[in-house]
Amino acid sequence: MTPVSDWRRNHSLVLGLVDAAAVIWAMSGALVLRFGTVRGQEELLTVQGEPYIAVTIVLSIVWWIMLGLWGTRDTTILGFGTEEYKRLITASFWLFGLVATVSYVFQLDTARGYVALALPAGAVSLLVARMLVRSYLRTQRRTGKSVSTVLLIGGVYGVEHLARALRSHPMAGYLPIATYLPGTPSERTVDPELMLPNLGHEPSVEALLAAIRKSRPDAVALSSGVPLSPRVIRELGWALADMQVKMIMAPALTDVAGPRIHTQPVAGLPLIHVSTPNLGSGQRILKRAFDLTGAILLLAVLSPVLLVVAVVVRLDSPGPILFKQERAGAGGGHFKMYKFRSMVVDAEARLEVLRSQSEGNGVMFKLKADPRVTRAGGALRRYSLDELPQLFNVLNGTMSLVGPRPPLPSEVETYQSHVHRRLMVRPGLTGLWQVSGRSLLSWDDTVRLDLYYVENWSVAGDIAILLKTFRAVFARQGAY
Template sequence: MSQPRTSLNGAERQSAWQRDYVQRLVAIDAAAAAFAAFAGFFARFSDVPADTGSVPGQAVVVCAVLLPVLWVFAMYVFRTYEHRFLGVGSEEFQRVLRASLAVVAFVASTSWAFKLDIARGYVVVALPLAALLTLIGRYATRKKLHESRVRGEAVQTVVAVGHRPAVVGMIRQLHRASYHGMRIVGACVPGGPGTPEEDAELTALGIPVLGAIEDVSKATKEVDADVVAVTGCPELDGPALRRLGWDLESTRADLVVAPALTEVIGPRVAIRPVCGLPLLHVERPELQGIRRLAKSTVDRLAALSALLVFSPVLLGIAALVRLDSKGPVLFRQERVGKDGKPFTMYKFRSMVVDAEKRLIDLRETDEGNGVLFKMKVDPRITRVGRVLRRYSLDELPQLLNVLNGTMSLVGPRPPLQHEVDAYGFDMRRRLLVKPGLTGLWQINGRSDLDWDESVRLDVRYVENWSFMFDFMILWKTAGAVLRGRGAY
């Protein structure tokens, strides 16, 4: 009888799923390039008679045969198969795009230098198609990996190092995003295991205290961890952190450090060596200037186009709302926008007309996040309104807000005035940008989010805005709406 999978040690399990994952990516990349090569050939030359001599012979055949090899080699050179870039984040896709551009440049320069007869139409079809298919294939493979990680497979085990509050915060954040594939199996805290009261939060989360800060290397070997994550630990200054790295060289664990600066990610952060010091350089957020003007222009053009395209749907929903219950088709409510300025937000009415009066009798049944009232089965919601909320169709009239410039397609959730009155300093960062029709709150659970998590997501968006970030959120919104998680 063969040994069960669980008999493998941590290193074997880790290398096994990573090896299998990379092999799948190589096969997908090669298949994408091969399909694109032949698709380009037939798209360009299928209507050319074979006896005309117009079809480049050897050059096109060689290109079609060698493109998959060249494609995979370019992906390797641009490090798209490195484990640290796979599974999460946009770095993998950015590297794929850079590798694709490199192949285009290589084919163009080679054909010019050696005077190869490669049809431009063939190149224009094949190479962009190869890039598109590669991105689609990698995205689908990543989604399958995320599903596996939610089931507890293909994960990296982590020893968290730091003070208890920081470690607890990291554990909760990783639990919320299990698809990242990092599972904390133990913690090393100053002083080691404490009293039951001191370790109560860690115990409640199922995380044992393995030792003190000085015991990290020993604890890592004991649990055979894949990663050591340091967070909120001033005791581990530069020299101490360097020595910890040396100690971990006798293990297979990677060392990662979560800086005190949180919610700032992506291109805003870069390591810049100065006089031997690895300085963490933080760029200013892109809240003003030409990019902000471009975002506003794109928003308004997209909103106008959507209103024109979906006008039959909007009219149909309006008729259903009118027929289902008495009252106006649109629900108008004052919200707070950019720089704290109030504006009127539009939605399709999904509740009875006296919903606000009935709210007084329902306060004791609140299932919301402590600030906003929510009920999974709210008796004030109409029959049509329940369907509209399930698929976020009630929010389509907010396209009018985007068109008039009071909202954006993507941004923080539009707050009520009583929420803003309770804002602390950090939360007021949300008011630096226009609220959005969708946002990180929309793709991460909507009404299922607690208040602190909702605020954290909005601040993260403000700190890290970019066109790529907006595109990612819009892409994920469709899936979030279809799943309907948190929509009530």
């Protein structure tokens, strides 16, 4: 029997302690803030005579237990994606919904101020604590620690694709260590560049288990189209359960987010349903409301920054403060996009001379040492401050806070048919392209990220991208 990896056991223990500390801190703080005065101390007992100190202890214990029941400490969701945070918030709201229901049914005189303080304080404390733990975990994974080793089983092409996908996202915590290619000729192997040893070709349960015992992985991943019979896969699953080795099925679905995937068991088969992209009118209205609210708040907070940048641009070089450029928006219509001017006035006229020196991805023009960029413009571009006037584009409805990169009309003319799907939504001030490398991305990666966003949009996803944008801006990766 393969023991559970030490890092998983230790990390779950750390999360349990961190959750307990965050919950106790929040509940105790709410108790002190609500009943800390002399009058508040007189109210420490409810009408029924139940002390709030005991209520605080009980609720803290129940909250901690619910976090475990909701799987927030499941090591398969830690360090990558938003599922950990979603489960944490869901468990917290369910707890206080339960408190409200019990208080109503049994006519308990629960102090609303106490609950109103405890819920947001606890949720924020848990989120901050989990972010700190995740930061430590990601630091570990950058050095190859705290990862789950994976044996890849399947056909050559499926295994290669899966290996590259896992290696391209090391923060997910899966490290391919070997392959097993059942049913393929003995001389076949995966691309040597992957540097993965192959442990066999025999499509029998006994041979597979021998390879698993030899490599001792934390998980076994079956790629799409794995040439194994249903009986062999079923028996393999039973054996892996006894060995405490996780079994991962990797279907041939790419760039499809979790909310669009639904499983339905039929005659023992887990059928996977993939829903169509959420592009209905209700979703568009919700996104527009989110954009307006966010743009107004950001303009209110950043107005001093906008004023300072405007003065710097005016004093740095002759010309207008704002640069207006025609871009392609939703549906392919054109609009004027606003930016703080970061180049000399005749930059557009000098573009053709520099086009042959482009360091972009073949479609978009990019030049690291662009001679047209002004002294102030270089600093503005490094921190994306030149993009801030696009908040006014968000207000007038031509752009969104989050979306695909706004393309030039000349770029749209070169699009292949499928690339036009990125014009189904408004372009964004930021997006997956902004938090994934910006100018360092290839054209194929840019298109893939934009199409992924269009087909898997959600409010939670927009919030996550906005939060990641701040980190990407300060890291300055790919900004020029």
